[in-house]
Amino acid sequence: MTRAYEALVILKAVGTEPEIARQASQLDEPIKKIGGRVESAQPMGRRKLAFRISRQSEGHYHLLHFQAPTERIGEIERAFRLNEAIVRFMIVNAEDVPVLAAPRQPAGSIVAPSRATGSFQPTVAPTRS
Numbered sequence: 001m002t003r004a005y006e007a008l009v010i011l012k013a014v015g016t017e018p019e020i021a022r023q024a025s026q027l028d029e030p031i032k033k034i035g036g037r038v039e040s041a042q043p044m045g046r047r048k049l050a051f052r053i054s055r056q057s058e059g060h061y062h063l064l065h066f067q068a069p070t071e072r073i074g075e076i077e078r079a080f081r082l083n084e085a086i087v088r089f090m091i092v093n094a095e096d097v098p099v100l101a102a103p104r105q106p107a108g109s110i111v112a113p114s115r116a117t118g119s120f121q122p123t124v125a126p127t128r129s
Contacts, residue, residue, distance in 0.1 A: 004094035010059035023085045030079035036068030
């Protein structure tokens with residue numbers, strides 16, 4: 001039985017952009033090797049890690065959406081563990097990932113950035129009397 005999965009992979013940030021792109025393109029190989037199918041691969045860019053992992057303070061994040069046989073996911077995990085370019089990874093069942101719905105806005109509200117947090121918070125538009 002095949003299922004939809006989502007994998008977040010952090011690659012080492014050492015090397016040139018073409019080298020990192022080559023390493024990212026090789027993330028598909030273990031999935032295809034077991035009979036899976038990669039639906040999408042999104043590079044999420046270079047980011048600072050919250051804490052050092054294997055002497056790395058930055059990493060290149062990549063998000064993969066793929067279909068694979070459930071009984072062979074362990075083989076993908078093993079291939080990712082053996083890949084020296086991968087700092088960390090996480091594979092989850094895509095059906096378990098919640099879909100975030102947009103928050104409902106009250107009538108007459110305007111979405112404006114909050115000065116305190118920088119996030120968008122609804123504010124009530126002033127009414128004229």
